[in-house]
Structure formats: C-alpha cells, structure tokens
Amino acid sequence: MDSKSKQRETTDASQDWTEKYRPKTLSDVVGNKEATRQLKSWASEWISGKPTSRAVILAGKPGIGKTTSAIALANDMGWEVLEMNASDHRNRDAIKAFVGRSAVDDTFSESGDFTPYNEGKRTLLVLDEADNIFGKEDKGGIHEITKTIKKTEQPIVMIANDYYDLTRRSNTFKKLCKKIDFQPVKKAKIITLLKEICENEGIGYDIGALRAISQRAEGDVRSAVRDLESLALGRKKGLTIGDVDALGNRKQKAEIFPTLKKILQDKDPHEAKRSIRNLDEKPSDLIVWIDENLPREYDDARELIAGYRWLSRADVYLGRVRRRQWYRAWIYAGDAMTAGVCSVKNRPHRGWTKYAFPTWIRKMSSSKKVRNLKDRVSRRVAPKVHSTSDKVNFGFLPFLKVLFKTDVEMRQNIVDQWTLNRDEVAFLLDVDVNSREIQNLFSRPEDEMEEKKGKEQGDKEKRKKEKKEKEEENEEDEKQRSLLEF
Numbered sequence: 001m002d003s004k005s006k007q008r009e010t011t012d013a014s015q016d017w018t019e020k021y022r023p024k025t026l027s028d029v030v031g032n033k034e035a036t037r038q039l040k041s042w043a044s045e046w047i048s049g050k051p052t053s054r055a056v057i058l059a060g061k062p063g064i065g066k067t068t069s070a071i072a073l074a075n076d077m078g079w080e081v082l083e084m085n086a087s088d089h090r091n092r093d094a095i096k097a098f099v100g101r102s103a104v105d106d107t108f109s110e111s112g113d114f115t116p117y118n119e120g121k122r123t124l125l126v127l128d129e130a131d132n133i134f135g136k137e138d139k140g141g142i143h144e145i146t147k148t149i150k151k152t153e154q155p156i157v158m159i160a161n162d163y164y165d166l167t168r169r170s171n172t173f174k175k176l177c178k179k180i181d182f183q184p185v186k187k188a189k190i191i192t193l194l195k196e197i198c199e200n201e202g203i204g205y206d207i208g209a210l211r212a213i214s215q216r217a218e219g220d221v222r223s224a225v226r227d228l229e230s231l232a233l234g235r236k237k238g239l240t241i242g243d244v245d246a247l248g249n250r251k252q253k254a255e256i257f258p259t260l261k262k263i264l265q266d267k268d269p270h271e272a273k274r275s276i277r278n279l280d281e282k283p284s285d286l287i288v289w290i291d292e293n294l295p296r297e298y299d300d301a302r303e304l305i306a307g308y309r310w311l312s313r314a315d316v317y318l319g320r321v322r323r324r325q326w327y328r329a330w331i332y333a334g335d336a337m338t339a340g341v342c343s344v345k346n347r348p349h350r351g352w353t354k355y356a357f358p359t360w361i362r363k364m365s366s367s368k369k370v371r372n373l374k375d376r377v378s379r380r381v382a383p384k385v386h387s388t389s390d391k392v393n394f395g396f397l398p399f400l401k402v403l404f405k406t407d408v409e410m411r412q413n414i415v416d417q418w419t420l421n422r423d424e425v426a427f428l429l430d431v432d433v434n435s436r437e438i439q440n441l442f443s444r445p446e447d448e449m450e451e452k453k454g455k456e457q458g459d460k461e462k463r464k465k466e467k468k469e470k471e472e473e474n475e476e477d478e479k480q481r482s483l484l485e486f
Helices: 033-048 066-077 092-103 141-151 163-169 172-176 187-201 207-217 221-232 241-245 256-264 269-274 283-297 301-324 329-343 359-366 368-384 389-406 408-418 422-429 436-441 445-458 460-471 473-485
Strands: 055-059 080-084 123-127 156-160 177-181
Touching (some): 055 163, 156 163, 221 241, 256 269, 256 283, 283 329
Parallel strands (some): 055 177, 123 156
16 A cells, blocks of 8 residues: 555546555555565566576465555566456466466567567566465466476566465475565554545544554555545545444454355345455455356245345445445445345255356456457547547447448548557457458558558557667666665
C-alpha cells in the first residue's frame, strides 16, 4: 500500500481502493523495509549481469505487499512485467507458453512489444500464488518452472503464502531461489495509511475506529483497506468505533473451499452467512465461485432453481454497487448468496464434492490478449469518428465490424485512411492474421507501406520515448545504479 498520498493517482470513484492506493514504487510500500531492501539488492545484480539466484521467492501471509512489491520493483527498474496468477492454467504447456518465450532469451511486454535482452531491457516474470500449483490441470507445472529458472535470462519473482508447502513439492526451489520473508505490517503503519486514505477521500473518522480496523486486520494491509472502504463509502457521518464493531472479528483467514461447503452442503443459513465474515474475497468474486459450483452440489432441480434465484438477487445488488457506488448493497448481496442459497435445501448434503475454480475467471484470463487488442482498435478508431474509446468499444465497434465484413470498398478505404495494421484488421474481420483476406488487403506495396505507417503512428509516443532513452542511456544507467545504492 502507498504511504505517500501526494504520489497517489486519483482514479474513477468505482475503482477498488486496494487498486486505487496501490504503491507505484518500492519506497511507497507500507512496512517490510528490510524485505524490499533485499528485493532491490537482488534486482541490482541484474544490471551488471546475472545474479547468483535468478529467481526469488517472496514468502508471507496474504495482503502484506508481496505482489505489490514485485510490480513496484519493475516500475523502479523500468522493466516490463508479465504476471501469471491462480486464474491461469499452470501446467507444463502453459508455463512454457507464458514463461519460456521471454525468460530464456528476449523481452516481450504484455502487449507483445519486443526488445532483445542484450540491449539492457528486462521483463520481470511474476508467478503469483506459486504454492497453489496443484491438481490435474496444473500437471507438470512445478517441474517446468524449475527447468525455466535454471536457464532464464530474465528475473523471476515467485509469490508464496506457504513457503514450506512450495518447497515440499520440489526441494530444488531452495537451491535455485533466494527467499525473502515478508512480515505482517505493524498496526501503527496501517493506521497511518488509513488516515491518509480518509483525508484523501474527505471522510471524517474517529482515531479509535482506525485503530480497531488495524487491530482486526492483524497485519494484513489489503484487508484493512477493504474494511475501511466497505464502512466509509456512502457514509454521510464520520466513521466511529461502533461501526467497526459491526464487522466482527477477523481471527483468521477463511479458505474458499470450506466456505463453499458451509454454503452448499450445510443446512444452517446463519452459519452460511457467518462463514464469509473472514473470507478474503470480494462479493463480486464469491458469487462467481458459487455460480460455478452450485450445480455440482444441488442435484435436485427445484433446489437448483431456487438457489439460482437467490444468486440473481445477489447479482442485482452487486449491479447497484457498480452503477451507483452504493457499497452498502454488498451486505444484502452477501446475505442472498450465502443464507439465501443455503436456505433452499430440503436436507443437508453429505459426502465429498469436487469444487472447481470458476470457468469465467479462467476464460477472462485467457481472453486478455483479445481484449487488449479490442481496446487498441477502439483507441485508434475513436478520433476518426469523433468519440471516446469507451463509446467506440461498447457501442460503435460492433456496427463497424458488420460494415467491415460486408462492404469491401468501405473496408479498403478504412484500411487506407485509418492506417490499420494486420492485427487490427484481422480483429475487425474475425479472421486469422495470416488468412487470405488479410493477405489480399495488404498484398500491394503501397498497402504494406500504409500498414507500416499505421504501426509507426500507433507507436509514435513509444518511439519518441525509446529515442530519448537511447540518447540518455549512459545517464539513465548511472541513475539506476545510484537509486539501487541508495
């Protein structure tokens, strides 16, 4: 979490506060100064060559800044970042496709931009929740990671909540990786952060309320910020200690699978409601978990229909949160998706059920490249039609794709005048970039020149930045060394 409010960027009011106040540099990370110092020291070894350990494991409980520190390190160093988390398949083939392409030789950004590593550019590869690689879907993932670490030309950071569980599966991690321990953040530092957020958001508070939130968080900065957000948003009066008492005590983190069992198997709605009190999941994520696993547990059609009716009510409340920032509706949504879904059972369910990771989250992760391309096309088209990229993305783009597919003459004119490249045209036509239609559109020399011109225009700002970096390369290297020494 960011400890310097003046360096924070104010974003859309609907953005989660854990993202809105996420630090951009290591110096802004709350607590764990020794851990961030070790992380910066390890990164400095990549400037002069390869470090003794080509990968580090950031170990510690959730919510104390491990992933945030990894991303902040990349910002400090000017590195690209590629991140793989628990929503991705992490078996042998997935690790090869994600990590292998850039770890063993060159740098690829998330958007696909390429820079050879021998030109000094690096990509930080972040493997989140590395201790949760298990099961049939992730078969071979651990072996492929150790194999990649041995030959990597790029820095690798692995995030683990349970270091013992990770190294138990492969003792090789102890030999190949440097371990950096992250500790729960001290209450005083969390209170300072909460005060700065309240002041930045214009929220009145009783210092006793902030102390209570910090006490309840038990060193978990992310949980503290989420608690503050859930209590503060939509509130007209100042935050009091009585408001915090309504949250109850967070004695320990609840796991998602035991929580699902209480909701979907047990018959007590009150216990189902209480089961999410310590769960470190947002309601918008929990509803996806329940939606995925409800039909796995409810084999009676009437129970299943009634369960989904309660889920639909919960979704209505979550929609009000998104549209109106009415965060008190989270309470009603939580009651509907827990006590409501639980109450429709005629009897408790017994036996073991294999709960699954939400398919929707996996699909969103796998479609990230397509969604990034869609955003890029929207930004390119927006000034041509005198609109915003958001309006183009959600309103104009579907109609443009229809016109692009049906009117050949208009298609050619748009390609020529808007200087679209092959990837963008392939997206609008819903065809492969190497298809005959794309080849025909870019078969003429003048078309190839237009495509090249389009790429140059789209990357104009980036090229200016690269030119400036090249001219000041020696000076920039000196700045980095000075920063790391500091």
